[in-house]
Amino acid sequence: MTPSKDSGNDGPQTVRQLRLVVEAEDYEAALAFYRDALGLPEQAAFSGGDGARVVILDAGRATLEIANPAQKRMIDDVEVGRQVAPKIRVAFEVDDARATTERLLSAGADEVAPPTVTPWQSLNARFDAPAGLHISVFEELRALEERESLDGFGTEDRS
16 A cells, blocks of 8 residues: 555546434434534534424534455454444544543443554544444544554555
8 A cells, every 4th residue: 555645536526525314213312412522513403294303413524434344353453452343333533532532421422442542643432322323533643644654554556
């Protein structure tokens, strides 16, 4: 793998937003957790007949991280020490992983692993959170340019 900022796509970008839609049995608890405790600002909210409600929370920049099974196992081993994550885990970059961990625990998250420094130089914590999500919060400890020189860090070579 070699570091590269080129997307490898010569055509126009067609995706404008990644929106993760999650059904929450306890809508109020999920809203209090993700909006109020985690701090995702409310962008829009809609309601309909029969008590239908949805809120769209702004999570900043979105990325889609695709990992093969070996990488998923390695991440679980580094961050938690055992295999725990389902096929989908939602990760939120925060400014202060330790303070966010305390807020999320107070808001009802179940801690899976405390803040842990990873080989890719981020401070990651894991939780089982409302709406049945397995989540990470992470704080980058080094700039991207600094991390690019670390063993195993880079981008897929598309040439």
